[in-house]
Amino acid sequence: MSHRTRRHGRKAAAAALLAATALALTACQGGESGAAGSDSSASASAGGSAGSADGSAKGSSDSASQTGTGSAEGSGTDASSGGQQATGSGGAAGTDNAAARCTTANMTAGWGSAGGGRPDMNSDGQQTATVWFKNKGDSGCTVSGFPGVQIKGTDGTTWDLRRSGKKPVPVTLKPGENTHFTFQLLPSTRDDDRKVEPATVVVTPPNEKQHFELKWPYGGAILDQSGATRPGTFVNPVDVG
Numbered sequence: 001m002s003h004r005t006r007r008h009g010r011k012a013a014a015a016a017l018l019a020a021t022a023l024a025l026t027a028c029q030g031g032e033s034g035a036a037g038s039d040s041s042a043s044a045s046a047g048g049s050a051g052s053a054d055g056s057a058k059g060s061s062d063s064a065s066q067t068g069t070g071s072a073e074g075s076g077t078d079a080s081s082g083g084q085q086a087t088g089s090g091g092a093a094g095t096d097n098a099a100a101r102c103t104t105a106n107m108t109a110g111w112g113s114a115g116g117g118r119p120d121m122n123s124d125g126q127q128t129a130t131v132w133f134k135n136k137g138d139s140g141c142t143v144s145g146f147p148g149v150q151i152k153g154t155d156g157t158t159w160d161l162r163r164s165g166k167k168p169v170p171v172t173l174k175p176g177e178n179t180h181f182t183f184q185l186l187p188s189t190r191d192d193d194r195k196v197e198p199a200t201v202v203v204t205p206p207n208e209k210q211h212f213e214l215k216w217p218y219g220g221a222i223l224d225q226s227g228a229t230r231p232g233t234f235v236n237p238v239d240v241g
Contacts, residue, residue: 102143102173104210108134109203111217113180121187121220126232131203131214132180133238135173144170145206147181149235151222153196159226161235168206168237179238186232188223195221206238 100106112118112130119127135141145168151159161183171179188195198216205211225231 100137100139100141101207102133102135102141102205104205104208104212106135106137106141107205108136109205109212109214110134111214113178119185119187119218121218122189123187124189127185127187128182129185129218130180130182131201132178133173133205134178135175138175140172140174142170142172143179143206143238144168146235146237147206148202148204148211149183150202151196151198152200152202154199155197157196159196159224159233161233162231164234164236166236169239171238181236181238183235184233186223186225188221193221194224196224196226197221 110132113132117128119129121127131147133143146163149161151161153159164184173179197220198218201214201216203212203214222233225233
């Protein structure tokens with residue numbers, strides 16, 4: 001073999017070796033790149049899961065916090081509304097009372113009511129007598145509670161009536177408006193009864209000391225149960241007129 005031929009063969013072998021080395025290196029780099037890509041994907045997936053978990057936890061926490069806050073604020077609002085409502089009602093009542101509580105001086109009184117009848121003093125059954133109060137002032141006023149009622153007999157005896165078990169309700173009267181109260185009574189129809197023959201009835205409006213003295217207009221007599229625990233003659237609270 002000539003010198004030129006041998007040199008050509010060595011060049012070809014070197015070229016082949018270089019080509020094989022380059023191919024091996026390329027394959028190696030491609031595998032490492034793929035592995036790195038897989039790691040990166042796994043890392044991103046883990047990071048995404050962690051992020052999702054963090055986000056969910058935070059979202060749940062925020063949601064719970066918002067729900068709790070919303071509930072608390074809602075309760076607060078309701079309480080506030082109730083408070084405002086309560087304050088408004090109290091204020092209105094307070095204003096009426098402050099403007100003018102219904103006093104004896106700014107009212108008049110009399111017997112009967114718009115729909116009330118006369119007690120039948122010849123009956124053996126319980127009867128009802130009605131007394132009205134009228135606001136004669138220039139502004140509204142409120143009256144609430146039991147009036148005081150004292151029966152004065154023709155013989156000078158007195159009888160302070162007991163209260164019923166009814167619950168008083170405040171009544172606000174505009175100028176010129178009326179309200180009333182009733183008292184139940186048992187007439188006396190027998191000669192041997194212990195009785196009171198009314199001459200006048202002293203009426204004191206609720207929470208007042210001054211009174212009205214009204215002449216008894218119905219005649220007859222009331223069975224005297226002034227010492228009874230549960231008498232059939234008693235007074236009711238002021239009611240709507």
